[in-house]
Amino acid sequence: MSKREKLRQKLRNNPKGVKFSELETLLQRFEFSLIRIAGSHHIFRHPENAKLVIPVHGNTVKPEYVNSVIEMLDVLYPKVEDSEGSEDGE
Numbered sequence: 734m735s736k737r738e739k740l741r742q743k744l745r746n747n748p749k750g751v752k753f754s755e756l757e758t759l760l761q762r763f764e765f766s767l768i769r770i771a772g773s774h775h776i777f778r779h780p781e782n783a784k785l786v787i788p789v790h791g792n793t794v795k796p797e798y799v800n801s802v803i804e805m806l807d808v809l810y811p812k813v814e815d816s817e818g819s820e821d822g823e
Contacts, residue, residue, distance in 0.1 A: 737762035741806060748799035753789045756802060760785070763806055783809060
């Protein structure tokens with residue numbers, strides 16, 4: 734399992750108390766780039782024109798925004814289950 738998948742799974746399992754730096758790292762590993770900061774709102778864009786707005790107050794991100802990031806990543810990058818060993822069964 735890659736580092737980005739481990740971080741994705743960590744945030745999926747516990748979306749409370751996530752530091753903004755962890756969420757930003759995850760988004761950057763999935764090709765999102767920070768395009769603008771407007772006050773407390775950090776705006777990320779993906780090459781496929783997906784856009785996320787994450788408000789940051791203090792150092793943590795609310796669980797609702799962590800869940801929305803995970804949902805968007807699931808749409809853009811669906812997890813491939815049992816990709817290993819599929820050729821051995823034929």
